[in-house]
Amino acid sequence: MSGVILSYVRPWNVEQFTFLASQMSPGNRVVRASEHPKIDEAGISRRYYLNLKRCAQENDGVPSGLLPDQVADVIARCRLLRRLPRGEAQRHVWAMAQAVEETLDQLAPALIISLTIDSYVMDLLRILAGVRGIRFVAFISTFVNGCFRISARGEPNVFGPADAALVDELRDKLLKEDYAPAFNSKSLSNPRKSVYRRWAANLARVPWFWMKRVTSGDYYNYHYWVSQQLSLEQLHWLPPADPGDESWLGKLKASSRPSIFIPLQMFPECTVDYWCQDVRVIDYYAVLDKLLDKLSSRFNVVIKEHPSVMGSRPTGFYSRLAKDPRVTVVPTYTPSNLVLKEADAVLVWTGSVGFESILRGKPVFGLAKPFYASGERFMTIDMEPDLDAMAEHIAHCQANPISVDEQNAILGHLASQLLRGDFINFGAWTADNPEHRAQIEGVVASYLSVRPISAG
Known part of the structure; x- marks a missing residue:
């Protein structure tokens, strides 16, 4: 392969992803693409603003190269666009889609490198690259420390039969009672400090991102705009108190009804917005409220906040x-x-607690089918679930304890999608750090061993 590798970047990972792209096929030119003008070498941002002016003048809000259903899906899944009036959202989709098309046609990249999708900008890159037959590779860290995945919108990607050694490692690691993903470590080490830090940071974000939009000359920058909206929605004048009840265990044991545990997920977040197959369930808080009404009539519903999210709710x-x-x-x-x-x-939308549960033999209900879901213990439900069917599923799983063979099959399904490597998307990455460089080199080598660039 020769030519251009397009690397989607943001200010906090520009150095990391430029280096990652350069390692994918040394000798090829890396061009950075971003909605942030200062780091956008591809010209997407400049074209986007020109197209916004054209759209206003021509009153044309239909993106070329996109089907109406695709436009609706792009808007519904983007945490920014779905908050806007429909016409305004379509205008921004049109302007950005035109910008992406013009960029792809000019550069004709052979490969696009990205994080997993969490905005309409990245989603349009994926869609329009697919139309042109351009490979779109999105890297994502996982709840399995030391492993990463390739997934644009949460979909499973199987790289071949599961490695038996990795299955054994996963069993030893994930069945430990004190196991925790690396991305939770800071919140767990000093939980009170983490809450105060998030609370104080959110207070500062309200005026900060308003000023960034007004003074930067980049008023419609996705990150500035959506950050301003979310900080207002999550504004707490005082640090929020933990809603948990210390007597929860006694109450749970005293109930004669079956119990269903709902671990709250971060929202908005790509694991809900883009990983859920049904766009209706990504209206997280409304769907949660509707489910509580339904489930509480038959089950004892137990809820717990995520330690890395505490303080970041409406x-x-x-x-x-x-x-x-x-x-x-x-x-x-x-x-x-x-x-x-x-x-x-x-019960989960897509959260990793669902995997921990099926691995231990628990029945799991999902509003989507996450990449890790396999075996008879996982049951997909909708927003109007059949409570009798749910009760039968619980009874069946309780009557049939999980076997080692069943656990191995569940772990094998997960292992077949994992690649070894420490992929962490973090702003402190620097090419001057040999350890950081080695991490990325290991990630790239792991990926190329199963998806060589020459394969097209």
Whole structure:
């Protein structure tokens, strides 16, 4: 392969992803693409603003190269666009889609490197690259420390039969009661400090991103715009209190009804926005409320906040949750494995607690089918679930304890999608650090061993 590798970057990972792209096929030219003008070598940002002016003049909001269903999906999944009036959202999709098309046609890249998709800009890159037969490779860290995945929108990608050695490693690692993904380590090490830090940072974000939009000359920058919106939605004048009830375990044991544990997921987040197959379920808080109404009539519903998210919810969410008679709320920093031991079943959108649960033989209900889901213990439900079917699923799983062979099959399904390597997307990465360079070199070597660039 010769020519251009297009690397989608943001200010905090520009050095890391430029280096990553350069290692994918040395000798080829790396061109950085971004909605941030200062680091956008491909010209996407400049073209986007020109197209916004054209769109306003021509009153043309239909993106060329996109089908109407694709436009609707792009808007519904983007945490920024779905908050805008429909016409305004379509205008921005049109302007950015035109910019991406013009860039791809000019550069004709043979490969696009990206993070997993979490915005409409990246989604349009994926869609329009696919139309042109350009390979779009998105890297993502996983809840398995030391392994990463390749996935644009959360979809499974199998790289061949599961490595038996990796299956054994996963068994030893993931069945430990104190196991935690690396990305949770800071919140778990000093939970109170983490909450205060997130709270203080969000207060500062409200004026900061308003000023960035107004003074930067980049008023419609995706990151500035959506950050301003979210910081306002999550504004707490005082640090929020943990909504958990210290007597949760006693209440759970005292109930005669089957219990369903709902671990709260970060939202908005790509694992909900882009990993859920049904766009209706990504209206997270409305769907959660609707499910609580339905499930609480038959089950004892148990909820726990994610330790890395505590403090980052809409204003008033925690106080309402603490008073909600439909649920039992577990203190945030209670280990999830302790809750799993006591609960009869688990319900997730796409969260990794679902995998921990099926691996331990628990019945799991999902509003989507995550990449890790396999075996008979996982059951997909919709927003109007059949409560009788759910109760039968719980009873069946309880009557049939999980076997070692079943665990190996579940682990094998996961292992077949994992690649060895420490891929971490973090702003402190620098090419001057030999350890950082070695990490990326290992990730690239691992990927190229299963998807060589010459394969097209």
